[in-house]
Amino acid sequence: MLTWKKGMNEIELKRFLIAQIDEINRYKWIESERRSFDIGFQQAALEWISQYSAPFKDYWVRDFKTYLNK
Numbered sequence: 106m107l108t109w110k111k112g113m114n115e116i117e118l119k120r121f122l123i124a125q126i127d128e129i130n131r132y133k134w135i136e137s138e139r140r141s142f143d144i145g146f147q148q149a150a151l152e153w154i155s156q157y158s159a160p161f162k163d164y165w166v167r168d169f170k171t172y173l174n175k
Contacts, residue, residue, distance in 0.1 A: 121165055128161060129153045 113121065133149030144152075 124165065125158070125161065128157070132157070 129146070129150050132153045133144060133146060136149060136152070137143045
């Protein structure tokens with residue numbers, strides 16, 4: 106199985122990417138409602154990445170490590 110930096114294998118990386126896409130879609134829905142128009146996936150992705158990708162990654166890695174230590 107392929108590995109990614111910090112020991113994340115292919116399946117774990119796939120879960121991480123799917124979780125990010127889910128969060129971007131959630132952000133898109135919230136911001137589109139707030140602004141009263143559809144901001145589109147691309148705009149939502151750009152905004153989400155600039156604002157939330159680093160904290161999300163930190164949370165994901167911390168949560169994953171906690172899960173492994175149990």
